[in-house]
Amino acid sequence: MHTVQLVIFLFFFLLVTVMGFMASRWRRADTLDSLDEWGLGGRGFGTFISWFLIGGDIYTAYTFIAVPATLYAGSVVGFFAVPYTIVLYPIIFIFLPRFWSVSHRHGYVTPADFVRGRFDSKPLALAVALTGLLATMPYIALQLVGIQVVLEIMGIGGGENASFLEKDLPLFIAFAVLAAYTYASGLRAPALIAFVKDTLIYVVILVAVFYLPSQLGGWGHIFDAASKSFDLFNKENADAIKAVPPQAQGKGILPPPAVHWAYASLALGSALALFMYPHSLTGVLASKNRSVIRRNAALLPAYSFLLGLLALLGFAAIAAGVKVDNPQLSVPALFDKMFPGWFAGIAFAAIAIGALVPAAIMSIAAANLWTRNIYKAFINPAATPKQEATQSKLVSLVVKFGALIFVLGLGTQDAINFQLLGGVWILQTMPALVFSLYTRWFHRWALLAGWAVGMVYGTLTAYNVPVPGKPGSHFGGPLQLVPFTQTKGYIALTAFVINVLVAVVLTLVLRALKVANGTDETSPADYHADAGDRGVEDVLEGEPGTAPTTG
């Protein structure tokens, strides 16, 4: 046990918990169903404060734990998170303003709402909603892993010889805290504690990326140490590496040509996927007018810089001589080793709270998707607000149980795979959602068929990827050979291409057969409307720009 760390950690944790519960009492009048509670990223503040708050949301367990862990583990494609966050913003720029406009004209608050309105198709909307629910679960699982590893480093939970229950104790604690927190306070809690959370996160990030390298002999030394360590590993395991054809890779600090497409497709696939998630899109709708999205697209990349430096802490851990079997422990172990106890406590609190908040937001967004697009659309159209609130609360629990199953079933050695698996699924909703912002050419049944084929291909392919070193195991990584090539690529992107091909071919067929394609309730002008135009309602309490979490 690390007493000082634990005391500091618990202090901050209790502080934000008390704030969270107070938040729920403070302005109780609204129902949980009201998605207008969303405005987490910005609440009418000026540019600087909005920027500060949005940034705080971007740094989650993904940036603090999962990304550095891939570098620590010597994955040659581990740095893909940086090009991912670079190409993300031009992509946002292209299609999100149209989504903003049409949603504000028609009162859509979820991606499934738009698909139903555009295609007059309940099955397609159901497919989009179900995919959102499913894909959110591994994403939340990643946050659970973040809290789990922090607890483990502080000595909560057992060591190697611990019983099953003791070993997973940190995970169950993480789950219980998250569940209680969301259930009691809904979205108000994260909004209220944002300042505390973000201040902690920035302090920790700045100290970590500037103080640690100076203590470890500078970045040059850190890169050399990592490089040397990987070379040694490759030498010692040369036979094993050669034995696994065809694209076997040793460890390294940069990707050899054989994995260039793997690297690029991970970056592109992740960037395309991010804004299909229910929590991200709903966040975007909270921005004040359509050009805020484009302006923020130009300002937000500043965050990628700190994200990249955080990622390199994986190498810093190697330079510091951190030796852990589970790479996810590398950054917490580095903090434990290099920081005085009190500051390590602050850092762990920052990571845990920084995982808790996005996990809460994601589970509520997924629950609202259920209530709005499945429960009300199919099961109980005449639901009262009270019934809706009950549904949302229950389903937010179900989603978190799903996340727990992902953690227990897939293991936590490679947590970034959780986020990448979510991407495989959510990207299959892109044709229905994004292509149809521009054209009604696609046929609704063709889009549904493309989605189904993409989902089946993506799931089966991901299922058949073994964990490295464990033949016969499943969901071991995001990469697989692209069909008809000898190149590995991100499964999400391959599935997406197949999805589009199916949709195009079937659209040609269905159009030739003149099968009805539903009534479009939107008009061309809807895609250009801005705040102040007739019929543009504040779907959510109109607030200045927000961005969703990347984690």
Add this chain to the structure above:
Amino acid sequence: MSEPNTRRTSGAWAVVAVLLAVGIVLPLLVGLYDSVEPRLGGFPFYYWFQFLLIPVVSLLTFIAFRLSVRATAKDRTRFGLPAEPGEDTRPSGSER
């Protein structure tokens, strides 16, 4: 007041498209930057080049944003919207 002329904004949008395409494609061409040398401040080329791409793509996106503001305003009339959004006459992106 701009005339409802469909051609007038297509040039601006073409420039926007090129700027964004560069911002998306350049970071994905891994073969351009997968080398250790030349180093900068201890960072291998591979790493500092990607860090350098962040402000570069940010700048491209910002230029695209400036161009899009004008083109968007001109486009509005084409789609039967008033030239300016109703009551909201603040410059786009200004804070309240």
